[in-house]
Each structure stands twice: as structure tokens, then as C-alpha cells.
Amino acid sequence: MATAMRDHILNVASELFATRGINATGVDTIVSSAGIAKMTLYKYFKSKEQLIVEYLQQHDDLLRKGLFDKVGTEKSGTAQLKELVGAVMEWISDSEFKGFAFINASIEFPQSENPVHRVSLEFAQALRSTIAGSAKQSGVKKPDILALQLSLLIEGAAMAEQMQRGSGAIEHAREAANTLINAAIV
Amino acid sequence: MELFESSWFFSMVEKRGSTPKQRLLAVFTIAAEWIAAPGLREKFSLETVNDTSSSQQFQHLTAFLNRLSVSAKARNPAMLSNQLALLLIGAIAEQLRHPEMQVLEEAADAAQVLVSSACTRTFNIRFGYGTGLAASVLAVFIGWHLLTQPVMPVAAAPQVAIYHNIMPVAAVRQVNPDEVEAVLALHEQILRGECNAPHLAMLPPDQTTAYMNVIESRQPDDPAADEASLRAFMAWYNSIHAIECYPPHTNDHINTVWVRKKVG
Numbered sequence: 001m002a003t004a005m006r007d008h009i010l011n012v013a014s015e016l017f018a019t020r021g022i023n024a025t026g027v028d029t030i031v032s033s034a035g036i037a038k039m040t041l042y043k044y045f046k047s048k049e050q051l052i053v054e055y056l057q058q059h060d061d062l063l064r065k066g067l068f069d070k071v072g073t074e075k076s077g078t079a080q081l082k083e084l085v086g087a088v089m090e091w092i093s094d095s096e097f098k099g100f101a102f103i104n105a106s107i108e109f110p111q112s113e114n115p116v117h118r119v120s121l122e123f124a125q126a127l128r129s130t131i132a133g134s135a136k137q138s139g140v141k142k143p144d145i146l147a148l149q150l151s152l153l154i155e156g157a158a159m160a161e162q163m164q165r166g167s168g169a170i171e172h173a174r175e176a177a178n179t180l181i182n183a184a185i186v
Numbered sequence: 187m188e189l190f191e192s193s194w195f196f197s198m199v200e201k202r203g204s205t206p207k208q209r210l211l212a213v214f215t216i217a218a219e220w221i222a223a224p225g226l227r228e229k230f231s232l233e234t235v236n237d238t239s240s241s242q243q244f245q246h247l248t249a250f251l252n253r254l255s256v257s258a259k260a261r262n263p264a265m266l267s268n269q270l271a272l273l274l275i276g277a278i279a280e281q282l283r284h285p286e287m288q289v290l291e292e293a294a295d296a297a298q299v300l301v302s303s304a305c306t307r308t309f310n311i312r313f314g315y316g317t318g319l320a321a322s323v324l325a326v327f328i329g330w331h332l333l334t335q336p337v338m339p340v341a342a343a344p345q346v347a348i349y350h351n352i353m354p355v356a357a358v359r360q361v362n363p364d365e366v367e368a369v370l371a372l373h374e375q376i377l378r379g380e381c382n383a384p385h386l387a388m389l390p391p392d393q394t395t396a397y398m399n400v401i402e403s404r405q406p407d408d409p410a411a412d413e414a415s416l417r418a419f420m421a422w423y424n425s426i427h428a429i430e431c432y433p434p435h436t437n438d439h440i441n442t443v444w445v446r447k448k449v450g
Binding site: 121149152163 | 241265268271272273274276280292293295299303
């Protein structure tokens, strides 16, 4: 029961953070939307900051699960890397996609010393490291550089997709990613 | 994204490059210089990068890049311009979050790869001199056969799919379809520049005739003899030349198409 209540609060807060923005979502709004007393919220989460960090963690878990469920580990060469990038693009193209939580959070909390900012960067870095690891396995000469370039493309595609759904940005970004991957192994 | 509201940005890009390709890449340099200008980073709100009201500025940027891509003779200007725009806005967002990194430089390198790939023209750079020469010999033979033998009307740029349309395998039903398919598949690989063309002048005449009958969609005079010749030809080719075949291109860098000109 306690876990169910905790999950309920986190889910309500996550939806509000994703749709309205983190700063724009006050504790009162979360409490009111969840239909709970403020004391109940603080019973499970010490602060709004903890709620934000757990929201980011939840988003990261979902992203990773979504990616690793789709990407086969037995693929050889660049196939796995292309599949990984393709899975990220697919994630972005989902009608429920509201932006990468860690990117949005780092924008809302630009101060480098802010814990939310730091955690956001860690999650962003984790995704890039996953791509770099796959690139290295594929035999790419400079996996970190390729991973950065692919991350830029992914971020641009995510922004474009949010500006206009179904604009073709995802397909073009996927093509661009394949071109960069092919060029990187030559 | 106020950068793309300003005509300053676009005029700077125009001035920076002397060719459309250079201008496509200059977009990244100018954006990097703009972000690095004193005081601008502070004025520039990161949130405006993600703001959905930036949609119109994104469209300005894409339209500008599209004009340059058309001038640069990109195969698919709409796709190239969109790809560069995605890369640029992603890089600007990342650069603003990480001023200490040279993100736009890495983006410019990626853009160069995309531009080179999109603007590469038809000739296969992996197509060696020997292959080109052999293909020329093949082309001469094709021309010679066209002049000297009755020809069924065929498309100007033959490809296997077209062959199948104009000459279903059943049209040469007396010849084993597997032999015909094998020759057509090889011929398509030669046209794509993946395999060396055979030196037809060096082949036994019956094999040359059988080969030409297939690729020129002609009904053979002696199907049984053609079938044997095709089998011998393929066995010879597979033992001598098949090892030199390149795998199909996967990076879309290059398209080589040999176009046969109409005779007469």
C-alpha cells in the first residue's frame, strides 16, 4: 500500500513535470492533482528535489528498458549501433514523447552546482556512453566523437519532433545517423 | 531561436563560403562564433531553444539550408537541409549547456560527412581503372550487337527489374530460368559497379552470344546451346572474377549507373 501511494505520487508528479515543466509545477499542484494531503507527499519524499531526481531516474529506467528490449545483443558490426540509434528515434517519435526529461531538467536548472542539473547531466552522459560503447564494439575508430555527433542529432530530432509532430525529422535523422556510422568505420 | 530570425546570420553565411557546400558548413562556424560572442550566452535563454515558438525560426533555417542544398546539387535537398538543421539545433542546445566543449566543431565535422555523402555524384570512386576499362569493352560490345542484330525494344537504362518487365523469364522459356537469373543478377552487379565486367572479346563466341542474348532480351536461336554456354560462362566468371566483386554499397555514398545510349 505504501509503495502504491509512493508510485501514485511519483506518476502524478512525473506527468505534471513533463507537460507543464518542473519549475512551473509547485508542490501544491502535485498534492492537489494526486488528491492527497501535503503531509502525505512529504512522508514519501523529503523534498520536491527528491521527487525530481526520482522522476529523472524513472524516465531513465524507462528509456533504457525501451532501448535494450528492442536492441538485440547478438548483432555484429554496425548493425547493433544502428539498431540502438533507431530505437532512440522510435522512442522520440512516440506520440507520448514529451522530450528527454534529463535535457529538459538541465535547461530548467542551468546552475552547474544544482543537484538536479548534475543528475540530469549524468543521465545524458549515460545515454551517450551507451552509444559510445556500442560504437566501440562496432569497430568505430573514434567512438566518443561519433557518440557525441549522434547525440546531437538525437537531441535535434527530439526538439524538431516536439515543434512539429510527423515532420519527417525522425526518418531524416535516422538516415543521417546511418551515414555518420558508415563513414566512421571507413 | 532568435539567431534564425536575423538576416545577419544568413548574410554572414553567404559571405563566408564561396560555394554552396562551403556555405552549408559555414552555418556551423557562424553559429559557433555567435554563441561565443561576449555577453550573448547570458542573453540567450536556453529555454528559447526548446520553446515550441521556435518552430517558425526552425523553418526559416531549414528553408535557407534547402536553397543551399539545391545549389550544392544534393541528391535529396529536402533531406540534407533537414538533417543539417537537426544537427545544428541539437548542437546549439548542447553548446549552451556545455560552454567548455567544442560541440559545434564536432557538429561541423558531422555536417561535412552528410554534405559529402549527399552531394556525391554518380561515379564510383572505388571503381578501378581496370573495371572501368572492362566495362567500356562491355559497352562497346553491347553497342556492336545493337548495330548488327535485331533488337527488341528495351528501356534506355536497363536494370533487372526492367528486364523482368519487358522480358519475363518465360520469354526464353527454353533456357533454364536459373541460368538467365544468374546472368541478369551479375549484369545488374556490373551496372552498379560491384563486379568487373567480363572481357567479352576474350570469351568463346557462343558464350558471348548467349550472354548478349540474355542482357539484350533476345530469343536464342538454339536455347539448349545458349543454356550450356551460359552455364559455362557463369562457371568461368565465378572461378576467375567473382572474388573481385565488391559488396553492395550500404552508405549511400555512391551510385554508379551505366546508361546505354539509344543507337540510331
